[in-house]
Amino acid sequence: MTMKDQAAVVGVGATQYYGRGQSYPQESELSLVCKSILLALDDAGLTVQDVDGFALYASSFEPAEVAAALGVPEVRYTATTTGGGGASGASIGLAASAIHAGMATCVVTAYPVQQAHRRLGGSAVATENGPQLTYGSAGLGIASPYMGFTANDGLLGPGHAAALIAKRHMHQYGTKREHFAEIAISTRDNATRRPKAIKKTPLTLDDYFNARMIAEPLCLFDFTLETDGCVAAITVSAERAKDLRHPPVYVMGSAHGGPGRTGPLNWKWLQMAEDDLVSSGSRYPARRMYEMAGVGPEDVDVALIYDNFVPMVLMQLEDYGFCPKGEGGPFVADGNIRWKTGSIPVNTHGGNLSEAYLLGMSHIMEAVEQLRGTAINQVDGAEIALVTGGTSLLPMGGTLLRR
């Protein structure tokens, strides 16, 4: 028996969202994560006394420190998916699996970000410790015998990787910058109605085309924001969820992974199969996620898609089956991802692009609010929500939630 419908997200909580580095010195990552966990527990009607597990992604925080700070009575489960933000959407699946397996009863997922002393992406940026020069040794270590093959290539951060993939997608499928613009503009439109959003000014096509180029074909508005803050989610068993403060949001299906040849960073693996290289890499976990849930993309009412870079949203729309491979451009140009009028509203909270970049956790929060019927940009009658993770390295992943 799979874990389908065996666990539910019962609480979500978020701190204030700050621009990069602006949460310092009044906050620390520890205070951000503890605040969001307490808010999420309160949202659920639970307390620290109930918490016994931590299901994370990308080692987002150290459970030993957080459990000590919060005074968790007994920790029974700690796990993280590997890689980066790819399994943010699937981290709730990790929580559900722990509950289904009987290893924990009340599991915390969160990702605190404070970029006063470091910068996510680890690219060649100035820091107080001097330049951080290379991106993504990704577990192989900076002194690995393989790093020398890519360290001097000028590709310094995930945005450069996304640019290469986007350029090839444009070449193969005729995807245009106008298509990318539609994703940036529709996401911003959703954020304009969100008081917490960092970017609330409407974005026009002219704004998009007048923006400075960062790494062709990606301009400023193709990149995520940089944010400080934290969002937490609490997962418990479906049985226990029935007695809590809000209607349960059930975990229908969840998967993470991808083809092994994706490698530790998708543009650092030099022999990746072409179909996978020019993609978000998500179609493998997408298939398993839908299989577990017993539904398909046509059943999804709202999609919260990890938007580190605009072209990766377009490719995830293809890989999660909302349109055929290569047709993401025309699909978004036809208005399909717009709130109220589109066939599959995307990132109704404003996403990483316009609301805040909390590495996908805000997407989980929005999915929960949509399924409770309390979202600011509510999709009428939303019953099933998709939450996906990032695309830059194995594992990629997603989760289907339902009310």
Place this chain on the structure above:
Amino acid sequence: MTMTSSFGELRKGVFPTIQKRTFADQTTQPFWDAAREERLVVPRCTSCGTFRLPPYPICYACQSFDVEWVELSGMGTVYSYTVVHHPLHPDLAAIVPYVSGIVELDGTQGEGARMLVNIIDCEPEEISIGSRVRIVFEHVNAEMSTPRFRPLRDDERE
């Protein structure tokens, strides 16, 4: 025009060698030995013929550890690329815009062996997907010879 910075001498369009050590082991050293002689060699699985880049110790297709080193022509085709305009470190303002991309190497089969490289000696608008390019090496020190690619010159056109 060159200028000196925390990255050493900088020239527009040329991404500096920021990692000056190869940290080579016996599975990767032949690449750097050949690079010092301006030759491009790539390991190929002795059992099934699959090329391996980076030179991991194991063949992803048949899991063999056996390799032979094959010398390639050093020519390749641009598979994808980006023109980097925004310098991710203030000192790198001296080199932007520069082109970096994926080059598919002549003489490798199927999906082939790709290299991720800075493409130099060109105006960014000269490069497109499908551009033909040739490898060049910068001899940085006794162990590191940085591979880059440049477009074919007029007298090299095929």
